[in-house]
Amino acid sequence: MGGDARAQLSTLLQAQGPWPGEIYHFDSLGSTNEWLKGAARQGLPEWSVVLADRQTAGRGRHGRSWASPPGNLYLSVLWPPLPAERVGLLPLLVGVAVAEAAAGWGIDARLKWPNDVVVGGRKLAGILAEGVSAGGEIEAVVVGVGLNLSMEPGAVPEEVRLSAVSVEALADRQLLPAEAAASVLSRLRAWYDAWGRGPQLVLDAWRRLSVPWWGRLVEVRSGADIIRGIAEGIEERGGLVLQREDGSRLVLFAGEARELRPAPEKR
Numbered sequence: 001m002g003g004d005a006r007a008q009l010s011t012l013l014q015a016q017g018p019w020p021g022e023i024y025h026f027d028s029l030g031s032t033n034e035w036l037k038g039a040a041r042q043g044l045p046e047w048s049v050v051l052a053d054r055q056t057a058g059r060g061r062h063g064r065s066w067a068s069p070p071g072n073l074y075l076s077v078l079w080p081p082l083p084a085e086r087v088g089l090l091p092l093l094v095g096v097a098v099a100e101a102a103a104g105w106g107i108d109a110r111l112k113w114p115n116d117v118v119v120g121g122r123k124l125a126g127i128l129a130e131g132v133s134a135g136g137e138i139e140a141v142v143v144g145v146g147l148n149l150s151m152e153p154g155a156v157p158e159e160v161r162l163s164a165v166s167v168e169a170l171a172d173r174q175l176l177p178a179e180a181a182a183s184v185l186s187r188l189r190a191w192y193d194a195w196g197r198g199p200q201l202v203l204d205a206w207r208r209l210s211v212p213w214w215g216r217l218v219e220v221r222s223g224a225d226i227i228r229g230i231a232e233g234i235e236e237r238g239g240l241v242l243q244r245e246d247g248s249r250l251v252l253f254a255g256e257a258r259e260l261r262p263a264p265e266k267r
Contacts, residue, residue, distance in 0.1 A: 005053070005176075005177060009025075009051065021044075021046060022044065022048040024039075025050070028056060029055055029056070030056050031144075033076045033130055040132045040139070040142065046080040047080065048077070054070045071177075073180045074146055075147075081140065084131075087138065088114075088237045088238030089203075089236065091114055091115040091129045091143070095115065095117055096205045096206050098127070101187050105167055105175065106171045106173075109209070110209060110210060110211045111209045112210070114254035115129075117147075123163060124148055124164070125147040125148065126145075127145055128143070129141055145184060149177065149180055150166050151164065151169070167180070207234065213231050215231070216231055216262060216263075217263040218230075218242070218263055220252055221259040227250070229242030229243050232249070239252060240253075
């Protein structure tokens with residue numbers, strides 16, 4: 001287990017007082033989310049954080065791989081207990097925190113439902129919330145953040161280089177993972193406190209920072225199906241509200257959707 005990044009992060013977070021959970025740092029992990037889920041089952045306290053310099057089995061939603069070379073932020077947080085119906089809103093809250101951290105680095109990041117942070121259509125960060133369950137009950141939730149700080153051309157596949165972007169490329173600055181983690185975690189605590197006053201604050205902030213697809217025809221890939229509708233908004237459980245062609249409304253949740261994009265224009 002590495003110590004430098006942990007010490008750096010602890011020091012940077014001191015400005016807001018001691019971090020309420022444990023902080024762990026590893027040179028390499030398969031997945032920070034998987035490690036923290038296992039540790040949660042062993043009784044690790046809420047707000048515990050794990051950082052890794054690299055991941056050998058990083059994952060996005062639906063089990064998709066996440067390229068995880070050194071020099072980027074791979075962070076997972078053990079969230080305080082919350083009702084199952086509020087879990088779907090959590091990736092949106094974390095997205096707001098990441099986008100606000102990016103704004104502090106001079107980056108105008110946008111949020112794409114349900115879990116992407118993008119700039120100019122290219123992915124800057126991804127968010128993955130996973131429940132830790134026992135006996136059918138969710139006992140804890142782990143939230144992972146993968147944030148591209150720099151991208152060495154030979155470190156990631158070509159398709160990733162074309163679809164992703166980094167802080168270094170956008171802001172012409174190099175951030176240490178501990179610095180990025182401190183910014184994100186500070187915003188997470190602030191939004192956790194705001195969330196306690198009701199979900200609407202989170203929903204309003206998310207919408208202000210979202211990609212401007214509202215009122216537009218979009219399509220969602222759900223399994224083998226393509227679902228089309230006008231994007232109306234996000235309801236308080238984090239679901240995407242679509243108006244179908246027949247006038248009916250449909251709410252889709254993150255677990256049902258693999259991809260959201262604008263619908264191609266009919267010719």
